[in-house]
Amino acid sequence: MYHKFDAVVVGAGGAGLMAALQLVGKANIACITKLYPSRSHTGAAQGGICAALGNTEEDHWEWHMFDTVKGGDYLTDQDAAEVLARDAIERIIEMEHMGLPFNRTPEGKIDQRRFGGHTRNYGEGPVRRACYAADRTGHMILQTLYQQGIKENVTFFNEYHVMDLLINNGRCVGVTALEIKTGELHTFHAKAVIFATGGFGRAWRVTSNAHACTGDGMAVAYRAGIPLMDMEMYQFHPTGLYRIGILLSEAARGEGGILRNVNGERFCERYAPTLKDLAPRDMVSRFIYQEIKEGRGAGPNKDYVYLHVDHLGKEVIDAKLPDITDFARTYLHVEPYKEGVPIQPTAHYAMGGIPTNIDGEVILDEKATVLPGCYAAGETACVSVHGANRLGTNSLVDLVVFGKRAGLKAAEYCQQNDWESLPANHEARSKELLGFVNAGASDGKRTEIAGDIRKDLQNSMQDNVSIVRNETGLTAQMGKLQELRERYGRLRLQDTGTKFNTERMEALELGCLLECAEAATKGALERKESRGAQFRDDFEKRDDVNFLAHTLAYRAENGGVKELRYKPVVITRFEPKERKY
Amino acid sequence: MATQVTVKILRYDPEKDKKAHFETYTVEADPLDRILDVLNSIKWYQDGSLTYRRSCAHGVCGSDAMRINGRNRLACKVLVRDVGGDAGKKIQIEPMLGFRILRDLVVDMDPFFEKYKSIKPYLINYEDAPASSERYQSAEDREIFDETTKCILCGACSGSCPPYWAGPDFVGPAAIVNAHRFIFDSRDQGAAERLSILGEGEGVFRCRTVYNCTDACPRNIPVTKAIEQIRRAMLYNR
Amino acid sequence: MYRGQSGMWLWILHRLTGVGILGFLFLHIADTYLVGFGADYYNELLFLYKNPPFRVLEWVLVGAVLYHGFNGIRLILMDFWDKAVDHHKTLVQITVVAFFVVWLPAGFFMLKPVFFK
């Protein structure tokens, strides 16, 4: 079926909804999402969204900008970080006006709390910068934005899976999508397309990400010839529930929670004397890794440490951390009032993604050439404000700040530009892909099971491309991914139905995961330094001479990474320094 | 510590079946596995055609509300050992009542969301917001509607409510919970509009205080209490 | 089938007893109407009510009214007392206990003349 809209937003998480709202009244818009909007993973975000409001103590956006740059280990583009820190304040106020129920201070202002890596006066000590709504900040943002979408009558295409990005004459002209309920293929002809499809945490075994976080937007863009930037920069959050990876927010530590090893020692003190447990995530994850490696982990396999909140008292726990403690009870049958919760680092956030400039326009190369009509925002995009490591609460800010900017820019583009026609055979690539997957049902030689491929992918990524990496592991992983890609070519399919065929959706998603994993691994292999989330035990030092640059990965026509290029980092205010906390 | 777990699932494929029927599977599972993990392992390794919704896998997105052993639950919030699956008890899984079945455990959520929209689930305030600051709200005023902001629109409450099964028109507890979230927000001025919508025949007065909704809510929202508060607000404000 | 908890079963009973009592009420109005036609008609009809099975049914009717009434009070409490909703389980227990405490002794007194005469 054919649809024509001025602008199409792909994804209805925080970024997608914020972008869509900017287009209301200016363009005829559709928001396409493979889940109902309220199911997007933004709803899982717990801890907070930061802005230098200074409601509870002195704070300035410059401090926020500095923390963002330093937290990102100076790979952060500083023009973008400045936009983020400045705009954050307005965006928070704007969302409050939309009805977001933030927690309040005794004077009735938005309450703020501490979060990892956010400091006073350029690194002197922790500052209260994270605005929050109990420990369901992301949930409230998602709800509030969705509610505004309803109010403004945004057209939603719920449970439509976007498969392909259409480009004609150097302009982006739309997308194709599969309607899950009917199995029908739809073409959305548009002047502007905004990608906001979230992350790809499902490439790892232990992850805080939803099953739906499979990097679809990244893969679709990548296949259409757009490079992926800094994919090796993948964040592991220190506190995932042991074994299953469900996140226990940093808010737990922001409120005073403490990490202890098997001997009951508060080990973060040793590594980061100033910020202790509130050091940035990449570091705390490495501290944990180190403790476990040196035999101070707990449990039969000595492979986890404890997060303690018991000393905070019932009231604080109930008022500020109810969800988090509920997770511990439900999934591990542990009582946080009384005991430490077993935790282990968990795959959490993609700093990298579809490269954009500070207006959310997708760029194609190291010279920042714009692809007209194509935008990206949120976790799927890489502006890059997070550099090599994102600070807690900075993602939600990223969503609303750059979601808004992308939306506004797209609105402007729609008003100023005419229609470009669809390319000939615009459904060909999608049909080919669908044909390939569907053939798995009839072709007797197709015997590979998606579950096995996914499991192998996740295990090998966990082993080779996680907190500590090296040449051997990464090279092995490249080989593994090659093998998995071949096996994917022999994928079996059992479900021959057309209606609500979720086995087919999962097969498509697995394909996307493979693309993302490969770009990430290749980037990590070639980045011969340690910076933020990329820690190489064979190159333990940061190398600003050779690698103060963003990786751009291009895809080869028939799969695999064709080439890597490097794009210089934008530095305005803060010269790179060693990162100590 | 994996054990054998037996699950009985109500299957329905609109392209093949005239009627829904049960199918039984035996899977290897850990007592600490979620029911969702069990479904996944059936789908991934035994029967790829098994259909259900899921996303977050930890009870915050509301995708996988279904009837587990006769009660509406999120599959990702029930562990095998919570329902005795590791002790040899058979686990029975069915789609929610009160919704049209699209396929297997997947039900049509569109009417549910339409009802949600009908109560104007967004802040209504006719005055201009302050130019560069938030609207103030005391911590006590914020606390009043705290519980109902937790709703993830999973539908477990509505799908457990006898008047909701009975009538296709009743807005259902989920919509009411979300109305409560705004009606009792001190920043909102749309209470009148929402109360008059909810005061009609298909609104709060269809609720017969059955309490299934409160038992079913995976977010522990006191749903019935919210409904009662709205009814009283209506009564005292005529 | 939905395996609802206590509230659902109490509601089903409330509905059944409500309708049951209404049905009986219609009957009762009709028979009382006979009073207007004179003593013979009425007393003849009463003979029917004097059957032992009818006496047991009478006890069931009393039970229905008692249950419906007590449960009604519980519902009214839930409606008008905010805290009552938090104590749903306790209220259910009290209702059920109160009902039996009244109904069983009532049965004893009502049926004693029938069976121990």
Added chain:
Amino acid sequence: MSTETKTTQHTHPDPVARTTRRWTRSGGRPRPTGNFELFSWYFFRISGILLLFFALIHLLIMHLLNNVDVIDYNFIVQRWASPLWRTFDIMLLVLALTHGLNGARVLIYDYVHSRGWRTFAVTTLYVVGILFIVLGAQVILTFQPQIQSVAK
């Protein structure tokens, strides 16, 4: 301990009272909705409480203290000799019927969905209801004991 613990939140004892006061203050008071459903719901509660009183006393007297062994035409005659009992019974009749009919109406709304059938059912209900109220009231109000029975 950190200062955060001080921001303990006080839950107001009655959120409804608290918020309705706010509406009154801000003038954003809900419009009267003239709704029948609210009235019906409220009527259930009021009539229910009254019925508890009337029905239980009725049951106590007619089925427990006395019983069908004792009750006959004469019993009724004696009882309705007092206007007080006539009033009592008329109250019971009207309350129980209106309450019960209201309940039956709810049932119809739950289980009869087609517009036509619903109208039909509700109309029938009202007609039968009024008929029975009239019948019942007529007996209670116009009852005149017949001499020969008293003499018997």
